[in-house]
Amino acid sequence: GSRFQVVEQGPPIEVFQLNRLFTEDSHQNKVNLTVGAYRDEKGKPWVLPVVRKMEKQLAADDTLLHEYLPVLGLEQFTNASVSMLLGADNPAIAAGRAFGVQVLSGTGGLRVGAEFLNKHLKYTTFYYSSPTWENHHLVFVNSGFTTPRQYRYWDEKARAIDFDGLIEDLSNAPENSVILLHACAHNPTGIDPTHEQWEKIADVMEERKLFPFFDSAYQGFASGDLDRDAWAVRYFVKRGFELVCAQSYAKNFGLYNERVGNLAVVVSDASLVAALKSQLTWIVRGMYSNPPAHGARVVATVLGDKQLFDLWRDHIKQMSSRVIQMREALRAELIRLGTPGSWDHIVKQIGLFSYTGLTQRQVEYLVQEYHIYLLKSGRINVCGLNPSNIQYVARAFHDAVTK
């Protein structure tokens, strides 16, 4: 017998399993609306031209070595990331009380940040929105947090934020709870708080002494504007909160598999930074020792060069505009077909995703009858839509809703 016989089969990860089923499906009209990755108007993955350009340049540079990066990463990269998040002219940067740690994409930022808060501040309770990105729970529990809690976020009926529920749940949170907040383009609902609502969230969090942990996986993707998408984080910093923020370059640079991310840390006093950096160094050292260089070099070079930066901003605009067009096209097509219900939420939602409001049974029907793959929550990746499949998808939605 094997000592490994004790190991039981774990459950599949929904989004990757659906992806596999999609790949194996031989139906000619199949549509993949599952993964959170950009697809162009032909349904293909897109390597951003500025990234290709940088990669060619890096490949030709004989001075680049494969020596280890420092444990906390490329400083040019972490500094540029903090500037992109907070705005280069942010007083917190000038005061030396904001810094970054290069991490393994957004997930790695959440993981390092959570372990740090648990180990050094002894925080054990965390709150995430209901619903949220499915990995938040696991990452925090694996980082040592023992008490997972949820705050209300989505009002199914109104297809809007359950703001009273949210405020009530935060008001009841114990002091020093870590509150996970989506910086923009909330996944999966696609609905963000308004500025006034963010102000009220900050009021409650200040009063209740809660700790903000921002997750910024879509900066630039929500509005097409990097500054506008960072509004909430900058507002909290302006209000005087100490906070951390996991920044991912998976979506806005299309660097999914390069695992490029930054954990931004803002504290109240620059004199605290050295100790924090030293302890974060030990956390990274014990987890993966030091980060990979390739993606961080690409991003740091683009963020640090005015011309390349402008090129990148155009790419983000292009991607976010295509998503907006597809939202409008899907809604228009459903209205044209006379599909019962209001479909305004599809165009009100922002970012990559739409929470369609389709039920689990309707979702199963779409998979079985139409080979259209989407999460059982009804979440679709809007850029899985394109001019060649949008009518097919709308007709299928119509059928699923009216059958």
Ligand code: PLP
């Ligand atoms: N946070 C949210 C809300 C996300 O949607 C994602 C990716 O889908 C991530 C974090 C982490 O992504 P990554 O680790 O690929 O940067």
